[in-house]
Every structure is written in C-alpha cells, then in structure tokens.
Amino acid sequence: MMSNVTNTAIRVGAFRIALALILALAVSVSLTQISSAEHTPPVNGIVVGVETDDAGALTRFAVSDSTGTIHTFTIFKGTEYGLENQAGDRWVSTHEAEPSEAARRLRDHRERFAPITVTSENGTAFSVVEREEGKLEANLGYLFAVFAVTWALFFAYVLYLGRKQRVLQHEIARLKVASDK
Amino acid sequence: MGSLSIIWAIGRKDLLLEIRNKDVVVAVAGFALLVLVIFTFAIDLNQDNAKLVGPGVLWAGIAFAGVTGLNRAFALEVEGDTLEALMLAPISRDLIYLGKALGNFLFIAIAQIIVIPVFAVLFNLVVFRWEMLAIVLLTTIGFSAVGTLFAAMSVRVRAREVMLPLLFLPVVTPLLMAAVESTSHMVYGRSWSDMAQWLQLAVAFDVAFVVISAFIFQHILED
Amino acid sequence: MNKILDLLDPLLILSAALMGVALYLIFIWVPTETNQGAVQRILYFHVPVAWGSMLGIFVVSGSSFMYLLKKNEKWDRLAVASAEVGVIFGGLMLLSGMIWARPVWAVWWTGEAKLTTALILFFIYVAYLMFRGYFPPGAQRQRLAAIIGVIGAIDTPIIYFAANLWSQAHPPIITGPAADAESALGSDLGIVLLVSTLAFTFLFVFMVQTRYKIRKSEDDVIELKRASSASAMTGVN
Structure with a gap:
C-alpha cells in the first residue's frame, strides 16, 4: 500500500518536472524569437558549410546565426577577408588574391565554431571578418532559459522530497497507532 | 578438475542446451538481421552511403540483438531454476561467471557468423578480412563479459526486458565506438595502424571487464 | 519525528546567502565577455552544476565501494541520495550546456568528447x-x-578515452582564473565561478543530506512494519 502511495507521489512529481520544463522552454523559445525579430544585414554566426570548385577556390559558404537561420553567400572577386587563426594571427586579403586560402580559413572556423561577421548584398558577400566586438546579440532568451530550467528543476525536486516526507510521516503515525493497540 | 575444464564444462552445458532448442542464437541472429533489413529500406543505399552508415548499423543491430539474446538466456535459466542449482555446486563463483560468459560468447559469436555475411551482401561491402575477425572477437568478448554480469543482476528485476538494455548499452558504449570506428576504417580499406588505437581500447575494455566482473560476481550470487 | 526538510538548516541558509551573492556577481558585477556576449553568463551556472554532478558520481562510486566492503546500510543510503541529486545536477548540466551551445556553436549538441562522456554517465546513473x-x-x-x-x-575513464579519440570541440575545462588567457575576463570570471560553485556545492550537500534522512525514515517504516506484523503474529498465537 505504502509503495502505491509513494509511486503516485513520484509520478505526480515527475509530471510537475516535465510541465515546468516544457513551460520554461516554450517561454524561452518565444523570447528568443521576439528578440531576433529586428535583424539587420551584417550576419553574425558560425560557418556551417564551405563549398569549393575543383581548384580548391571558395565558391559559396553558409553561416548559421544565433536563431539557427542558415544564410548562404556567394563570392565575387572583390570579397574582402579578415580572419584569424586559433593563435590570433589575422589574415587580411581579397578573393582575387587568395581564393583557396579563404576556403581553408573558413573550414578552420567551422571546426572551431569561431563566429564571423558577413556583410552582403543580394546574397553576395562583400566582407567576411572575425566577429567584431560590439556587434553581439544579447541572446538573453537563452540566459533566461537556463535560469528558469535550473530553478524549475530544483523546485520540482524539493516538492518531490516534501511529498515523500509527508507520505512517510502518515505511514509512521499509522504504524504507531497500530502498534499501540 | 582444473579451472579451465570447469569453465568449459559450464560453457559446454549451455551450448548443448542451445543446440537442442536453438532459442538464443535464433533470437540474436533474427533480431540483428531484421535491423539490417529495415535499414536497407530506411536509408538510400549507394556505395558511399553504405560505407558511411554500414558499420554503425551493423554494430547497433548486434548490440540490440545481443541484449535480446542475453535476456532470453537468463530467462531460460530462471525457468529451469538452474542458476540456483549451479550455486549449490562447490565451484568458486568466478568460474561460474566465466563459464556463463563463455556460453554467451559462443551464442553471440555463432549469431554473428550468420549475420555478418548477410550484412556483406545487403550493404555490398568487403568484410571477410582478418581485421574483421579481430574486431568481432574483441567486441563479442566485451559484450558477453558485461552482458553476463548485468543479465545475472537483472534476473530478479520486475521489468527485466527493460532493465538489461538500460544498464548494458551505456556501459558498452566505448566498446561500441571502437567496433564501429575500426570497422569503418576497414571498409575504407585502411591499414591496421589506423585502427590500432581503437583495437587497443577494445582490448583494455575486455581485460578490465572480464577481470572485474569475475571478481564482483560473488556479490551477485550471495544470499 | 523531527522535520526532515528543514528550512532553517545552516547549510541551506549558507547556500541561499552565497547564491544571492553569486547572482549579484553574475548579473551586475562581472563585465560581459567580448566574444560571446551575455550568453557567456550561462557558464556561471553550467560549471557549478557540472561540478555538482561530478561530485555526485564520486560519492556514489565511493560509497558503493564502501558498501560492498562494509555492508553497512548508511553507505547505501548515501549512495542513493547522492545518485538522485547527482542526476538532477547532471540533467541541469546537459540542459544548460545545450542552451549555451545553440547561440554560440549554432547547434544544440555535437559529438564532442566531454559531451558524450557526460551524456553516457548520465544514462548510467539514471539506470x-x-x-x-x-x-x-x-x-x-x-x-x-x-x-x-x-x-x-x-x-x-574508458568512456572518456573513447569519446576523446572520437572527436574534440568543447572549450577547455576552466580549472583556474588564468585558464582562459584569450578571454577578456580573466580573474573576474574566476571569482564569480568560485562563489557560484560554492553556493551550488552547499546546495548539493544540503539536498543529499535531506534525501539521506528521508531514505533513513523509509527504512524505519519498513522496520516498524516488520515489528508490528511480528507482534500481531505473536498476538494470534
């Protein structure tokens, strides 16, 4: 009988945890969408795709911004690059001068998840540079989500413990009465 | 009787039983084959895709099928109450464990003799190489070492069919990675030295779990 | 029976006070990191809960080993209490890591070594x-x-070695203030992490202690039941 009671308590507890999680995630997702609604041209994000021709020269690349939207850019002769390697050495060049080095650098950025900033017009990239300071999105929705999930989970666990304790107290009181008889 | 002959006696007993009713091997081979066949429908298999996903599908199939087989093997044991009888015998517990593990090793190995040729045909890959033999042996040793321990533990659990995979699969993940990665090296035609690290990992896993499980098994069967 | 979930427990008060300080440091005091922006502040939750889950695993395996050695029930209670709290911390570690990775890495999850190891360990302790x-x-x-x-x-260690062979991308685990020299934060980051980690550690200990006490009274109930049914039997005779 006792195990039935605790089982129900556990199930109710688990249900609450799930509910709290879903709520927190839903709120955070809707918040991030609101905060990203006013997006303007320079795209900040992570390189997710690099395409080259047979000679190894860069032809196209794709960047995913913080909302997960994929932007694809084509290259023209005048595309300017300003990209750093892991040690922080900056490489500045144009597409005309070093077309295959650009592909190598972007692939390196993709491997390292290093963010870049791209200015473009009609899908053609004009400049591809290391993500610049001061151009960060706040991404407060994500911060909020972590915070909400953390406290929702702790709170749910404490509720679960409290319920477990109440069940035990009833049980002990009942047994005491039974043994006194 | 020497230790080795005791282990062999227990393993052979299971094998003889298996030859008579073919329960476990059929379960393992059948399940693994079904996984392979379903994946040939689920994935568009061209030569590139087959090399890319083939090793993963093969070992995932064998791992899941192995769990089914282990469940079956110990269900038979419970039905016949033979584990209790074995415990009454004046044999040290680690030998009982090694005997049972040997039996399970043989079941899974026999099932793989059926499954791997079918895999080679369905995925159109060359797998009959010495490398494959090494991978199969190392993986099967590890599977049966961990599987025998956990199956013996789950015997008296209410939801045994659920509990065994939940315990078994996370623990064998490193071995599974080693199997998939070295098989993958093999189908791309790379040499032994490329997969050496993975094979070493598999050897380390096998040694660690055979020794520790044999040692720890006495705690399971004590009452 | 004395109350198990004691809100005036010094551990809880200490943890709450430190948590207040940590929140001030995280949201007001510490400057925004230049490479990642505000999301970097997730780190101040992620690292402490990751530490808590690691602590949980240590305590579970240590007390499990002690139980096998000594067969004393208190080790078993400690193991189950810290496993439960450790799984909660572990779940939080995975969730906060994923939410951080989405804006910074553009993916929720990658097959990187530390992530894979953490996930597999989480599954083992859930099992x-x-x-x-x-x-x-x-x-x-x-x-x-x-x-x-x-x-x-x-x-x-085997899982970690395997996962490491498999792939790598997680930022280096920060062990000291100077661990991440390229970041614009340096020692500020270390101080905030320290306070936050302390706060979560006290919370961890408090939760384990509470769970331990509940476990203890569960055992008492079973004992009482056995005693009362035994006395009922003798009564019949």
Whole structure:
C-alpha cells in the first residue's frame, strides 16, 4: 500500500518536472524569437558549410546565426577577408588574391565554431571578418532559459522530497497507532 | 578438475542446451538481421552511403540483438531454476561467471557468423578480412563479459526486458565506438595502424571487464 | 519525528546567502565577455552544476565501494541520495550546456568528447536509479545497486578515452582564473565561478543530506512494519 502511495507521489512529481520544463522552454523559445525579430544585414554566426570548385577556390559558404537561420553567400572577386587563426594571427586579403586560402580559413572556423561577421548584398558577400566586438546579440532568451530550467528543476525536486516526507510521516503515525493497540 | 575444464564444462552445458532448442542464437541472429533489413529500406543505399552508415548499423543491430539474446538466456535459466542449482555446486563463483560468459560468447559469436555475411551482401561491402575477425572477437568478448554480469543482476528485476538494455548499452558504449570506428576504417580499406588505437581500447575494455566482473560476481550470487 | 526538510538548516541558509551573492556577481558585477556576449553568463551556472554532478558520481562510486566492503546500510543510503541529486545536477548540466551551445556553436549538441562522456554517465546513473526502483527492497538490492555504482566509476575513464579519440570541440575545462588567457575576463570570471560553485556545492550537500534522512525514515517504516506484523503474529498465537 505504502509503495502505491509513494509511486503516485513520484509520478505526480515527475509530471510537475516535465510541465515546468516544457513551460520554461516554450517561454524561452518565444523570447528568443521576439528578440531576433529586428535583424539587420551584417550576419553574425558560425560557418556551417564551405563549398569549393575543383581548384580548391571558395565558391559559396553558409553561416548559421544565433536563431539557427542558415544564410548562404556567394563570392565575387572583390570579397574582402579578415580572419584569424586559433593563435590570433589575422589574415587580411581579397578573393582575387587568395581564393583557396579563404576556403581553408573558413573550414578552420567551422571546426572551431569561431563566429564571423558577413556583410552582403543580394546574397553576395562583400566582407567576411572575425566577429567584431560590439556587434553581439544579447541572446538573453537563452540566459533566461537556463535560469528558469535550473530553478524549475530544483523546485520540482524539493516538492518531490516534501511529498515523500509527508507520505512517510502518515505511514509512521499509522504504524504507531497500530502498534499501540 | 582444473579451472579451465570447469569453465568449459559450464560453457559446454549451455551450448548443448542451445543446440537442442536453438532459442538464443535464433533470437540474436533474427533480431540483428531484421535491423539490417529495415535499414536497407530506411536509408538510400549507394556505395558511399553504405560505407558511411554500414558499420554503425551493423554494430547497433548486434548490440540490440545481443541484449535480446542475453535476456532470453537468463530467462531460460530462471525457468529451469538452474542458476540456483549451479550455486549449490562447490565451484568458486568466478568460474561460474566465466563459464556463463563463455556460453554467451559462443551464442553471440555463432549469431554473428550468420549475420555478418548477410550484412556483406545487403550493404555490398568487403568484410571477410582478418581485421574483421579481430574486431568481432574483441567486441563479442566485451559484450558477453558485461552482458553476463548485468543479465545475472537483472534476473530478479520486475521489468527485466527493460532493465538489461538500460544498464548494458551505456556501459558498452566505448566498446561500441571502437567496433564501429575500426570497422569503418576497414571498409575504407585502411591499414591496421589506423585502427590500432581503437583495437587497443577494445582490448583494455575486455581485460578490465572480464577481470572485474569475475571478481564482483560473488556479490551477485550471495544470499 | 523531527522535520526532515528543514528550512532553517545552516547549510541551506549558507547556500541561499552565497547564491544571492553569486547572482549579484553574475548579473551586475562581472563585465560581459567580448566574444560571446551575455550568453557567456550561462557558464556561471553550467560549471557549478557540472561540478555538482561530478561530485555526485564520486560519492556514489565511493560509497558503493564502501558498501560492498562494509555492508553497512548508511553507505547505501548515501549512495542513493547522492545518485538522485547527482542526476538532477547532471540533467541541469546537459540542459544548460545545450542552451549555451545553440547561440554560440549554432547547434544544440555535437559529438564532442566531454559531451558524450557526460551524456553516457548520465544514462548510467539514471539506470542505477531505475534499477533501484524496479528491484524489491532488501540487502540484495543494495548489493546489486552498489555493483552498478562501482561499474559506472570503472567505465568512466574508458568512456572518456573513447569519446576523446572520437572527436574534440568543447572549450577547455576552466580549472583556474588564468585558464582562459584569450578571454577578456580573466580573474573576474574566476571569482564569480568560485562563489557560484560554492553556493551550488552547499546546495548539493544540503539536498543529499535531506534525501539521506528521508531514505533513513523509509527504512524505519519498513522496520516498524516488520515489528508490528511480528507482534500481531505473536498476538494470534
């Protein structure tokens, strides 16, 4: 009988945890969408795709911004690059001068998840540079989500413990009465 | 009787039983084959895709099928109450464990003799190489070492069919990675030295779990 | 019976006070990191809960080992209490890591070594708790659960080595203030992490202690039941 009671308590507890999680995630997702609604041209994000021709020269690349939207850019002769390697050495060049080095650098950025900033017009990239300071999105929705999930989970666990304790107290009181008889 | 002959006696007993009713091997081979066949429908298999996903599908199939087989093997044991009888015998517990593990090793190995040729045909890959033999042996040793321990533990659990995979699969993940990665090296035609690290990992896993499980098994069967 | 969930427990008060300080440091005091922006502040939650889950695993495997050695029930209670709290911390570690990775790496999850190891360990300890849930109570359950606890500990380095061979991308684990020299934060980051980690550690200890006490009175109830049914039997005779 006792195990039935605790089982129900556990199930109710688990249900609450799930509910709290879903709520927190839903709120955070809707918040991030609101905060990203006013997006303007320079795209900040992570390189997710690099395409080259047979000679190894860069032809196209794709960047995913913080909302997960994929932007694809084509290259023209005048595309300017300003990209750093892991040690922080900056490489500045144009597409005309070093077309295959650009592909190598972007692939390196993709491997390292290093963010870049791209200015473009009609899908053609004009400049591809290391993500610049001061151009960060706040991404407060994500911060909020972590915070909400953390406290929702702790709170749910404490509720679960409290319920477990109440069940035990009833049980002990009942047994005491039974043994006194 | 020497230790080795005791282990062999227990393993052979299971094998003889298996030859008579073919329960476990059929379960393992059948399940693994079904996984392979379903994946040939689920994935568009061209030569590139087959090399890319083939090793993963093969070992995932064998791992899941192995769990089914282990469940079956110990269900038979419970039905016949033979584990209790074995415990009454004046044999040290680690030998009982090694005997049972040997039996399970043989079941899974026999099932793989059926499954791997079918895999080679369905995925159109060359797998009959010495490398494959090494991978199969190392993986099967590890599977049966961990599987025998956990199956013996789950015997008296209410939801045994659920509990065994939940315990078994996370623990064998490193071995599974080693199997998939070295098989993958093999189908791309790379040499032994490329997969050496993975094979070493598999050897380390096998040694660690055979020794520790044999040692720890006495705690399971004590009452 | 004295109250188990004691809100005036010094540990809880200490933890709450430190948590207040940590929140001030995280949201007001510490400057925004230049490469990642505000999301970097997730780190101040992620690292402490990750530390808590690691602590949980240590305590589970240590006390499981002690149980197998000494067969004393208090080790079993400690193991189950820290497994439960450790799984909560572990779940938070995975969730906060994923939410951080989405804006910074543009993916929720990658097959990187530390991530893979953390996920597999999380599954092992969830299985540990489920096993306890499915198994009838008694000495055998405690023994078998202890075995799972020990196996999980043995498997950890093997999983990490395998996952490491497999792939790498997680930022280096920060062990000291100077660990991340390129970041614009340096020692500020270290101070905030320290306070936040302390706050979560006290919370961890408090939760384990509470769970331990509940476990203890669960055992008492079973004992009482056995005693009362025994006395009922003698009454009939």
